[in-house]
Amino acid sequence: AQSVTQLGSHVSVSEGALVLLRCNYSSSVPPYLFWYVQYPNQGLQLLLKYTTGATLVKGINGFEAEFKKSETSFHLTKPSAHMSDAAEYFCAVTTLTTTSGTYKYIFGTGTRLKVLA
Amino acid sequence: EAGVVQSPRYKIIEKKQPVAFWCNPISGHNTLYWYLQNLGQGPELLIRYENEEAVDDSQLPKDRFSAERLKGVDSTLKIQPAELGDSAVYLCASSLGGVPQETQYFGPGTRLLVL
Numbered sequence: 001a002q003s004v005t006q007l008g009s010h011v012s013v014s015e016g017a018l019v020l021l022r023c024n025y026s027s028s029v030p031p032y033l034f035w036y037v038q039y040p041n042q043g044l045q046l047l048l049k050y051t052t053g054a055t056l057v058k059g060i061n062g063f064e065a066e067f068k069k070s071e072t073s074f075h076l077t078k079p080s081a082h083m084s085d086a087a088e089y090f091c092a093v094t095t096l097t098t099t100s101g102t103y104k105y106i107f108g109t110g111t112r113l114k115v116l117a
Numbered sequence: 118e119a120g121v122v123q124s125p126r127y128k129i130i131e132k133k134q135p136v137a138f139w140c141n142p143i144s145g146h147n148t149l150y151w152y153l154q155n156l157g158q159g160p161e162l163l164i165r166y167e168n169e170e171a172v173d174d175s176q177l178p179k180d181r182f183s184a185e186r187l188k189g190v191d192s193t194l195k196i197q198p199a200e201l202g203d204s205a206v207y208l209c210a211s212s213l214g215g216v217p218q219e220t221q222y223f224g225p226g227t228r229l230l231v232l
Contacts, residue, residue: 009157032218043121043208043223044160051218090159094217102173103217105150107159 002027004093006108014116019063019078021111023091026072033074034092035065038110044090050074061085086115119143121224123209129230135197138227142191142211149186150221151194152208160208166192167215196229204231 007022025031032051036044048059055067061084065076074091091108122141130136142149147168152160163182165173168189177184181200186192196203206228210221 004159034220036223041225043210043225044221045223046220049218049220092159103215104162104165104173105160105217105221107161109157109159 002031002093002095002104002106004091004106004108006089006091006111008111009109010112010114012114012116013081015083016080019076019081019085019113021076021089021091021113023065023074023076023108024072025074025091025093027093027095029095031093031095033065033067034094034105035059035063035074035076036090036092036107038088038090040087047076047089081113081115083115083117086113088112121209121211121222123207123224123227125227126225127228127230129232130199131232132201133198135195136199136229137196138194138207138209138229140192140194140209140224142209143222146211146213146222147189148212148215148219149192150210150212151184151192152210154206154208154226156205163194165215172215199229199231201231204229 003026005024034049035047038044048057050057050067058064063078088110090110149166151163154160164177166186184194206226208226210223212219212221
């Protein structure tokens with residue numbers, strides 16, 4: 001069964017510092033991987049996703065993530081944090097189950113990013 | 118383009134009362150999802166529709182929860198009767214079609230408080 005683990009429920013960085021949010025997954029078949037951001041009282045918004053091809057994926061707002069199959073990881077980074085990046089970030093994985101032909105999104109528990117002035 | 122619309126945004130009810138949430142997906146999106154999001158947790162799928170057909174309702178507590186998507190457009194999620202543990206945010210999302218690599222577009226959610 002697939003699952004997603006986000007290390008660190010809370011991460012604090014200084015404005016201008018590197019942002020690194022960790023995500024590890026487990027899946028028996030090649031996964032599709034996503035990062036979503038959720039601002040207070042809003043729904044989730046896609047930052048970026050990996051489906052096939054290039055393993056380094058660039059997203060909105062200067063974020064990027066690298067799919068590392070050998071490490072089963074999909075960590076999210078941004079070179080320089082901005083105050084507006086403060087939000088909750090969710091990693092998600094989907095895989096197609098070959099037995100039933102269905103798929104399901106599995107979300108991690110989220111990482112709350114705090115940006116310090 | 119209008120996003121996913123949900124109403125109400127907030128709902129406070131007493132336990133054992135019924136409650137209903139409504140969702141209007143993005144126009145042209147065939148797939149609709151209902152998620153439950155507890156405080157400090159990620160969304161958990163309750164039910165997924167492809168057009169008007171519920172293709173995955175394995176996580177829907179069918180003793181008290183029901184959902185419908187008549188005509189394959191908007192959808193209603195109902196809880197009857199509500200329990201204290203149902204207090205959470207109920208998110209609706211939609212996507213163009215039913216493939217796992219598609220982006221889901223989320224509404225703002227309905228925050229339910231059961232007293």
